[in-house]
Amino acid sequence: YAAQKENKQFVVINDKKDKSYDGVRNIVFSPDGRRIAYGAINKGKIFVVVDGKEGSPYDGVRDIEFSPDSRRIAYGATREGKMFVVVDGKEGNSYAGIGKPVFSPDSRMIAYEASKGRKWHIVIGDKESMGADMYYAPPVFSPDSKLIAYIEQHFKDKKTLRVVSSTALMGRKAGKEYEAIGQVVFSPDGLRVAYGARRDGQSFVVVSNFAGDAEKESYAYDSVSNIGFSHDGRKIVYFAKKKGRSLLGVDEEEREYKADKMVYLPVFSPDDSRIASVAMKGGKVFVVVDGKAGLLCDDIAPPVFSPDGSRIVYASRREGRGVVIVDDKEGPGYELVYNPVFSPDGSRIAYRAIKNGLMFVVVADKNGNVVKEFPPYEFIWMHTFSPDGKFIVYAAKGKQELWWKVEKVENL
Known part of the structure; x- marks a missing residue:
C-alpha cells in the first residue's frame, strides 16, 4: 500500500518501507504475486519502479501491465508530447496517441492501438495494421496466441468491422458491417469468435469461425451482453434484454429470468452440461443453476x-x-x-x-x-x-x- 510521511510518499511491502518519493501511484502486482511495480514521481518526472529498480524518467506513465507469466512488464509513456510503449525497459516507436498494451497469453507479444496522422493502427512489435478512424476496444489475442482480433470504425463509410488476422498482421479477414460492435471473445479452442453487434436499432450476437467466412446472427434483441463460450467451444452463451424480459441465451435456446440484470459471465460445469449464472433483482443477487433460482x-x-x-x-x-x-x-x-x-x-x-x-x-x-x-x-x-x-x-x-x-x- 501507499503511505505518506510529511511531504513524501512511499510504498509499504510486507511491512517494509520502500524508497520515498514526491508521489507514488498505480501499484500493480504480477499475476504470481511475487513482483510489484508502481509509478513514482520526483522533480516533476515520473518513472516506473519494478522490484525496487527505477526505470527511465518520463513526462507521463500509464497502464502498467505484467505479462501472464509475470516475467515481463509493459506500460505507456509520454515524452515531449510523443507517446510510446515501454516493454522490459525498451522504448517502442513514438506515436501521437496510444492505447493500453495487451500481452498475448504466451507472454511473447504485445499489442496496442496507436495513432499516426489521421489514422489509428494496431501495433504488434514493429508491424502495424492498415489503419482505421478508430478502434472500439483493445485488441484480443486468441488462446494459442496465433491470432489477433480487433474492431475497426470507419467514419466516412459509417461502418464498424470485426477483423481477425495473424499476429504478424497478415491474412486480414473482416466480418459483416454493423453500426456498432462490442468486445470480441475467442472460443477456448481459438476456432471461433463471438461478439455483440447493433444494426437498425436491434442487437445481435454474432458467431463466426476465425476466418470470418461462416457468420451467424442470433435472434434480434434490445441489448446483448456477457457473451462467452463453453469449455469445449461448442456452445455460446449470453445475456439479452427483449421487450422488458431478461433472457439467458444458450445457442438458439432462450431461458427467461425474473431479474433486473445479470452479473458476471455464465459459468459452465466441467463437462459443459450445466450452466450457472448470477442475477440481480431489487438490489438482491442470487445464483441461477439450470433455470432454478437460489437464495437471495x-x-x-x-x-x-x-x-x-x-x-x-x-x-x-x-x-x-x-x-x-x-x-x-x-x-x-x-x-x-x-x-x-x-x-x-x-x-x-x-x-x-x-x-x-x-x-x-x-x-x-x-x-x-x-x-x-x-x-x-x-x-x-x-x-x-x-x-x-x-x-x-x-x-x-x-x-x-x-x-x-x-x-x-x-x-x-
Missing part, C-alpha cells in the same frame, strides 16, 4: 462447480454475515469468506474466512459442513488442494513473517 443474498462471488459438475459452491454475504453456500445450503457465518474451491475428487471444500479480524482456512465436506478450522493468521492467500486431495496448501502472514503452510486434510 446481498453479494455473491462467481460460483464454482465441483469436478464432476454435480454440486456448486460460492462465497456470499447474507444478512450481514459472510457465508459459503453449497447447493442452496448455508455454511456457518463469518465476518467474510473468500474463494471456495473443491478438492480434486469433490469430497472436500476449502475456503478462507475472517473472524475477530484474523484469517484462517476452513475445510468442509461436500455438503458444506465444517470439518476443521485451521489456525488464524493476519492474512492468508493462494489456498489450494494438493493433486491427490490429501493436503491443503496456503501462504500465511503473521508477526512480520511469511510461511508456506501444508496441512493434512485426509481422514478429517
Whole structure:
C-alpha cells in the first residue's frame, strides 16, 4: 500500500518501507504475486519502479501491465508530447496517441492501438495494421496466441468491422458491417469468435469461425451482453434484454429470468452440461443453476462447480454475515469468506474466512459442513488442494513473517 510521511510518499511491502518519493501511484502486482511495480514521481518526472529498480524518467506513465507469466512488464509513456510503449525497459516507436498494451497469453507479444496522422493502427512489435478512424476496444489475442482480433470504425463509410488476422498482421479477414460492435471473445479452442453487434436499432450476437467466412446472427434483441463460450467451444452463451424480459441465451435456446440484470459471465460445469449464472433483482443477487433460482443474498462471488459438475459452491454475504453456500445450503457465518474451491475428487471444500479480524482456512465436506478450522493468521492467500486431495496448501502472514503452510486434510 501507499503511505505518506510529511511531504513524501512511499510504498509499504510486507511491512517494509520502500524508497520515498514526491508521489507514488498505480501499484500493480504480477499475476504470481511475487513482483510489484508502481509509478513514482520526483522533480516533476515520473518513472516506473519494478522490484525496487527505477526505470527511465518520463513526462507521463500509464497502464502498467505484467505479462501472464509475470516475467515481463509493459506500460505507456509520454515524452515531449510523443507517446510510446515501454516493454522490459525498451522504448517502442513514438506515436501521437496510444492505447493500453495487451500481452498475448504466451507472454511473447504485445499489442496496442496507436495513432499516426489521421489514422489509428494496431501495433504488434514493429508491424502495424492498415489503419482505421478508430478502434472500439483493445485488441484480443486468441488462446494459442496465433491470432489477433480487433474492431475497426470507419467514419466516412459509417461502418464498424470485426477483423481477425495473424499476429504478424497478415491474412486480414473482416466480418459483416454493423453500426456498432462490442468486445470480441475467442472460443477456448481459438476456432471461433463471438461478439455483440447493433444494426437498425436491434442487437445481435454474432458467431463466426476465425476466418470470418461462416457468420451467424442470433435472434434480434434490445441489448446483448456477457457473451462467452463453453469449455469445449461448442456452445455460446449470453445475456439479452427483449421487450422488458431478461433472457439467458444458450445457442438458439432462450431461458427467461425474473431479474433486473445479470452479473458476471455464465459459468459452465466441467463437462459443459450445466450452466450457472448470477442475477440481480431489487438490489438482491442470487445464483441461477439450470433455470432454478437460489437464495437471495446481498453479494455473491462467481460460483464454482465441483469436478464432476454435480454440486456448486460460492462465497456470499447474507444478512450481514459472510457465508459459503453449497447447493442452496448455508455454511456457518463469518465476518467474510473468500474463494471456495473443491478438492480434486469433490469430497472436500476449502475456503478462507475472517473472524475477530484474523484469517484462517476452513475445510468442509461436500455438503458444506465444517470439518476443521485451521489456525488464524493476519492474512492468508493462494489456498489450494494438493493433486491427490490429501493436503491443503496456503501462504500465511503473521508477526512480520511469511510461511508456506501444508496441512493434512485426509481422514478429517
